[in-house]
Amino acid sequence: MKVARARRLDMLRHIGAGMASAEALAEQLGISLSTVRRDLAVLAREGALLRTYGGAALPGPVQPEQPLTERLGERNAQKNAIAALAADHVLDGQTVILDAGSTVGALANRLRDRKDLRVVTSGLTSLQALSGLDRIDLVSLGGTLRPISLGFTGPLAEQAMRRITADSAFLGADGVVAGRGLCEASAEQTSLKELMTAQAETIYVLATSDKLGKAASRAWAPLDRPWTLVTDADASEAQLEPFRRLGTVTILIASGA
Template sequence: MRRDNHARRQAIVELASTSGLASVDELSQRFGVTASTIRRDLAQLEQSGQLARTYGGARAILAHPEADLRQRLGEAHEAKRAIGHWAASQVRPGETILLDAGTTTAAVAHELRDREGLTVVTPGMTVLNELASADGVEVECLGGTLRQLSQAFLGPATEAALERRTFDRVFLGADSVTADRGICEADVRQTRLKELMTRQGKQVYLLVHAAKIGRAPFHAWAPMPRHWTLVTDQSVEEAALEPFRARGVDIAVVGQQGERVQ
């Protein structure tokens, strides 16, 4: 049954992305299920950031293949907050950590603002903004060339600075992730930087809400290391996690309050 739910919901996302809008009545007839079942599907897809609800149906969130930072801030807010809370709980006093650019890693930074004795290194403007007034946290920016769309520094200067550092924990974001290929991004410079990040940390975490798992919207990839942790929210379908479990990936599914539920 869970496999059927997952397949139907992914088909709903694809239909909305193709046509722009999808009505409850149309979806009910197309998939041979009740309107109440479709409404539950749409509620789940909205919670995971894959669709936006409309009166009588849903629409695709993104009209452009890559969302800018303002769009991303409005997607799956509660899931990102919960993931950020759990990720921050893994950080120990005195550690040096790397926070990738992005809105989910910014949620981690938000949770760390009142900590003492931490060093946080980042290439991301969102993280810098969250920690700008955190007196107990030493903040370092990797520098480089600012990519406006993602508000992230990247390029040779960023990579050179990164190669001279190691970290207790590395927290990465992504446009999407698959079990076989790893992190998917819109820009090959971003995947190059993320691959370097994975080499510099004792423990590597990938923080993605459920809508990003199993998708391949772009053609730039960063392979993941042998041992890493996938952190996602509780709206994720078990079928989406099975390929990762088969590869021995540690998976942390986080509840609404930031607690690990599996």
């Protein structure tokens, strides 16, 4: 079964603009919901899009991984706002897991004045931010350091992570797609993220708005339990609506640094 060319182009254009839910597509295109779902299934089989919960996302071209040293200078206002909001959900005396990445690294800087906090991290930026502080019990997962992301991965990091549980985990990602999860450049990164979510009672994903609906990498860590998305005020309703539809995602919007 094929999708008519005109309707195919209309669907892909609307999805590319952030209108990813089947209901929104049906309304905008003036066709039935069952027709939209059938067309999405056909396009997904052809590789033209990614099926997500209740809709779809464009896969986009696989993009080269950007070095963390470059990302540290981008969207700093948004990252700091997200970090400030996320820090409100860390209490003295807790054990928290900090992923690698620039936004999670900004959160680490916000935790320097906490007391009796145990921080477990795979990120070199978080280790640098929190090292030497008597009030913080800092645990490095170790493993193999990826120079491009300044994060530790691999079997040694995973073995250490399996022996620790935490109150919460704060994760970053190259992209976040509703119903699919977190995407990264390597399977080693997503394997460790999956383990972090399994070992934490509460899950937070820290993602600037440009990461929402982005699927520029091909390694995925699914999020199959309730979690919280912390993003910035630039996120559009079209970007957020697929996450709202999941029913398992709490959305926090950081309005300022």
